[in-house]
Amino acid sequence: MEYKRIFFPLGGGGELRNRIHGALLIGKYFNSHLEIFKSLAKPSKIMKFDDNLPEEVLKELNAMAKDRLTEEVTLHETIFKEEVKKVGTTVSSKSKKGIATATVVTGDGFRSKLIEEESKYCDLVIVSNPHESRITATFETAVTKSGKPALMFPRKMTKFSTEKILIGWNNSPEASRAVTEAIPLLKKAKKVHIISSKEYGEDLNQVAKLQSYLEEHDIEASFEIIKTTKTPGQALLNYAKEGKFDLIVAGAFGHRGLKELMFGGTTKYMLKNSDIPIFMAH
Numbered sequence: 001m002e003y004k005r006i007f008f009p010l011g012g013g014g015e016l017r018n019r020i021h022g023a024l025l026i027g028k029y030f031n032s033h034l035e036i037f038k039s040l041a042k043p044s045k046i047m048k049f050d051d052n053l054p055e056e057v058l059k060e061l062n063a064m065a066k067d068r069l070t071e072e073v074t075l076h077e078t079i080f081k082e083e084v085k086k087v088g089t090t091v092s093s094k095s096k097k098g099i100a101t102a103t104v105v106t107g108d109g110f111r112s113k114l115i116e117e118e119s120k121y122c123d124l125v126i127v128s129n130p131h132e133s134r135i136t137a138t139f140e141t142a143v144t145k146s147g148k149p150a151l152m153f154p155r156k157m158t159k160f161s162t163e164k165i166l167i168g169w170n171n172s173p174e175a176s177r178a179v180t181e182a183i184p185l186l187k188k189a190k191k192v193h194i195i196s197s198k199e200y201g202e203d204l205n206q207v208a209k210l211q212s213y214l215e216e217h218d219i220e221a222s223f224e225i226i227k228t229t230k231t232p233g234q235a236l237l238n239y240a241k242e243g244k245f246d247l248i249v250a251g252a253f254g255h256r257g258l259k260e261l262m263f264g265g266t267t268k269y270m271l272k273n274s275d276i277p278i279f280m281a282h
Contacts, residue, residue, distance in 0.1 A: 002184060003030045004095060007122035007146070009037045009115045010076070011138030015155045017079050019128045022157040024087040026126055026277075027102055029160050033095035034102040037118055038076060039111035080104055112137035119146035126151045130271055144282050149181035153277040160277065165189045166245040167221070168236040169196040171206050174251025177281040179210070182249045185279065186219045194223035195239055233269035240276050248278045 008023040010016075020036065027034030084091055084102060092101040107114040115138060119125050125146045130139050143150045153160070162185045169175055179186075186192050192214070196207050207223045214221050228235045240248050250270075270278060 003032050003123040005122045006030065006032045006034045006124045006126055007037060007119050007142075007148075008034060008126050009111070009119065009138050009142050010039075011111070011128075011136055013131045013136075015128075015131075016076070017083065018156045020079055021083045021087065022128060022153050022155070022160070023126055024083055024089050024100075024102060025157060025160040026151065026153065028087050028089055028100040029162075031098065031100050032123075033092070034089070034100070035122065036080065036102065036104045037115065038104055038106045039114055040106050040108050077104065112141040115141045116145040119148065122146075122148060124149055124151060126153060128153055128155045129274065131155070135271075143280070149178065149279065149281045151277055151279050152271075152274075154275045157277070161246040162189055164191045164243070164245045165193070165247045165249060166236075166240045166243065167192065167194045167210075168248060168250035169194050169207060169210060170251065171196075172251050174281060176251070178249050178251045178279060179214075181281045182279050183217055183219075185247065186214065186221075186249075187217060189219075192219055192221040193243070193245070194221050195226050195236065196223070197226055197228045197235070231269055234273075237270060237274055237276070240274075245276060248274070248276055250278060250280055 006023075006027050010019070023034060023036060026032075080102075081091070087100075089100045089102045090096065091103065093103045095101055105118070107118065119142055125142050125148045127139050127142050127150060129152060130136055143152075165182075165186060167175075167179060169179075194207055194210060207225070211221050211223060226235055226239060229238075236248065236250065
């Protein structure tokens with residue numbers, strides 16, 4: 001499977017230009033059609049102005065909200081056009097064979113609800129690291145409600161590659177799903193390396209079985225059993241950084257839910273400290 005259509009929900013917060021640039025780099029790398037989704041929910045609706053306010057006051061508040069929305073849309077369009085030129089992507093509402101294309105898709109309504117619906121029509125969802133590792137509705141919905149694999153990338157990224165891929169194996173259903181979803185990437189990688197630890201089971205034969213599974217897809221993977229640290233996720237990320245891997249494949253989110261795993265879990269550490277893209281499946 002190729003990632004022909006990539007969906008990128010544009011959440012709020014800073015570093016807007018960097019996030020758009022990073023998304024375009026990923027789309028360019030895969031020669032995909034990138035849909036950057038922007039919610040145009042009216043500020044007046046979200047802020048829920050009190051209808052009991054004097055009419056003149058309501059008119060002024062609504063006018064201010066409308067002006068602010070217009071300014072925001074204009075800013076996003078300007079940044080998108082500038083970054084598209086830098087990356088060398090073609091602006092198009094539809095995909096074009098053999099070249100990377102991108103467009104901005106908008107929807108009127110509440111962001112998380114729209115993302116839950118719109119993210120179902122793609123091959124891959126991409127999201128940037130949450131600011132200060134705070135899980136937003138945009139991030140959580142994109143990762144857990146789309147039914148698609150997700151790729152999280154750093155908020156500031158100047159290069160994207162999948163030549164060296166590290167698989168963090170913990171024998172979980174999420175890790176298993178992530179590996180299978182990542183087959184297209186693993187097949188093209190120059191190096192695939194698996195790491196695991198005794199913490200995830202005494203039967204280390206499971207890693208050999210994973211190797212055998214990947215061989216069925218013509219993927220050669222080396223493996224290593226490493227020692228973990230007291231901080232979940234730290235050993236995986238340290239190994240990835242020291243080995244200069246381009247991408248981590250891991251089942252980052254468990255069945256207990258994203259927010260629950262934020263506290264003291266692998267996910268929290270990875271979100272806060274990773275400057276390496278992470279491919280995951282929920």
